[in-house]
Amino acid sequence: MQPLAKLLEAALFAASRPLTVEELASLEPETGESGVRAALAELRTVYGDEHGVELVEIAEGWQFLTRREYAETIERAQFALRPRRLSPAALETLAIIAYRQPVGRLEVDEIRGVDSGAVMDKLVERGLIEVVTRGEGLGRPLLYGTTPPFLEILGLKDLEDLPRLEELSVALRRPTPVDEPE
Amino acid sequence: MDSVVTSPIMREQSGFVVELEKFSGPLDLLLHLIREDEVDITDLPIAKIADQFLSVISDLGLNQAADYLEMAARLLRIKAQMLLPRRLGDDEWEDPRAELVRRLLEYQQIRELVDWLGRAAEVRAERFGRGYEAPPPDAPPAPLQIDLNDLLAAAERVIALIPEPMLHRVVPRPLDVEGATARIQALLEERETFGWVEAVGPQATLVDVLSTFIALLELAKRSSLTLSQPEPFGPMVITRATTREAA
Numbered sequence: 001m002q003p004l005a006k007l008l009e010a011a012l013f014a015a016s017r018p019l020t021v022e023e024l025a026s027l028e029p030e031t032g033e034s035g036v037r038a039a040l041a042e043l044r045t046v047y048g049d050e051h052g053v054e055l056v057e058i059a060e061g062w063q064f065l066t067r068r069e070y071a072e073t074i075e076r077a078q079f080a081l082r083p084r085r086l087s088p089a090a091l092e093t094l095a096i097i098a099y100r101q102p103v104g105r106l107e108v109d110e111i112r113g114v115d116s117g118a119v120m121d122k123l124v125e126r127g128l129i130e131v132v133t134r135g136e137g138l139g140r141p142l143l144y145g146t147t148p149p150f151l152e153i154l155g156l157k158d159l160e161d162l163p164r165l166e167e168l169s170v171a172l173r174r175p176t177p178v179d180e181p182e
Numbered sequence: 183m184d185s186v187v188t189s190p191i192m193r194e195q196s197g198f199v200v201e202l203e204k205f206s207g208p209l210d211l212l213l214h215l216i217r218e219d220e221v222d223i224t225d226l227p228i229a230k231i232a233d234q235f236l237s238v239i240s241d242l243g244l245n246q247a248a249d250y251l252e253m254a255a256r257l258l259r260i261k262a263q264m265l266l267p268r269r270l271g272d273d274e275w276e277d278p279r280a281e282l283v284r285r286l287l288e289y290q291q292i293r294e295l296v297d298w299l300g301r302a303a304e305v306r307a308e309r310f311g312r313g314y315e316a317p318p319p320d321a322p323p324a325p326l327q328i329d330l331n332d333l334l335a336a337a338e339r340v341i342a343l344i345p346e347p348m349l350h351r352v353v354p355r356p357l358d359v360e361g362a363t364a365r366i367q368a369l370l371e372e373r374e375t376f377g378w379v380e381a382v383g384p385q386a387t388l389v390d391v392l393s394t395f396i397a398l399l400e401l402a403k404r405s406s407l408t409l410s411q412p413e414p415f416g417p418m419v420i421t422r423a424t425t426r427e428a429a
Binding site: 012013014015016017056063064065066067068071074080082083085086088089091092094095096098099111112113114115152153154155156162163165168169 | 206207208209210249253285288289291292293294295296298299300302303304305306307308309310311312
């Protein structure tokens with residue numbers, strides 16, 4: 001392994017969150033991001049199959065994560081615990097915000113058909129969404145967007161990892177007018 | 183708002199169990215009904231769906247949930263609009279269901295994303311990152327290092343900040359309810375009826391008035407006497423009760 005790869009290995013081991021290429025490049029300013037990327041690729045190969053952990057690209061950065069097949073055993077021993085599951089209401093709200101961001105509370109309420117204030121407050125508290133800007137119009141409403149921890153808990157590289165709306169079985173479209181009522 | 187109703191209720195006419203807590207809102211419930219009926223979402227049999235929706239939310243006593251009620255009202259309005267006569271070949275006619283169908287499709291799409299996100303979160307939760315830590319216990323306070331002079335100086339500073347206490351002398355003026363009760367009972371013995379002025383006595387102090395009033399109320403409660411006031415703001419009349427219990 002080249003020295004840079006070893007350095008990155010140490011840094012990623014020491015950090016408890018995903019580190020971006022930019023952050024990793026700051027370890028040795030003269031290498032540059034392309035050098036870091038090459039070293040990451042090498043590191044990823046090293047951790048290919050022979051290890052209990054693997055190098056994962058997640059939340060716009062890189063992180064060592066344990067392999068899925070050990071989840072149950074590790075959890076049974078209580079060395080680490082799975083995070084709490086998100087409620088359907090929280091997931092609905094996250095889905096809307098992820099696709100419509102920046103989006104205001106009113107629009108979320110409108111799409112869900114229920115008041116979403118409390119759910120959104122909780123998501124802000126958990127750091128999964130944040131106020132990104134203010135909208136035009138009456139009262140300049142707060143507009144929300146998703147955060148890196150949102151990508152992290154879903155194991156996404158970036159927002160591009162979300163399914164495209166065209167790929168869903170229900171494509172959003174104007175319904176064709178109906179000629180006759182029933 | 184998430185629904186709060188817990189008990190599942192069998193619906194006889196359709197024979198399936200609707201458990202409202204698993205719905206995240208009226209749109210979710212509507213989609214469920216539409217799927218159960220296997221109808222085309224773009225050609226909603228609005229009358230049927232509206233009736234089912236109403237019966238579910240009334241069965242489940244959900245009348246408190248404003249979001250469901252709002253949807254119920256919307257469904258009924260669409261149902262009414264569908265019944266309005268319109269001319270054949272009227273190109274201007276706009277399907278009153280269009281807006282609802284658009285929202286339902288949009289919501290259905292969100293539900294699909296919710297499934298996707300839920301699966302993604304579950305897969306991610308099966309891999310642990312570095313640095314898992316249980317929340318740390320509260321650290322004990324740092325040991326205090328201080329000598330006697332510091333302590334005395336601090337005590338003086340604190341004492342200097344204490345304002346002069348404002349003292350009020352509070353004179354106890356107990357109500358004499360027993361005395362007033364005895365006086366009224368004596369009056370009741372000799373007279374069938376008498377007025378407030380006699381009951382309270384001459385040159386009554388505030389304490390006398392209060393004591394007498396409480397005594398009167400107490401005796402009235404025990405049915406020893408009745409209180410009446412013949413005219414608004416007029417003097418109170420005290421009358422011996424006809425069937426008197428031994429007081």
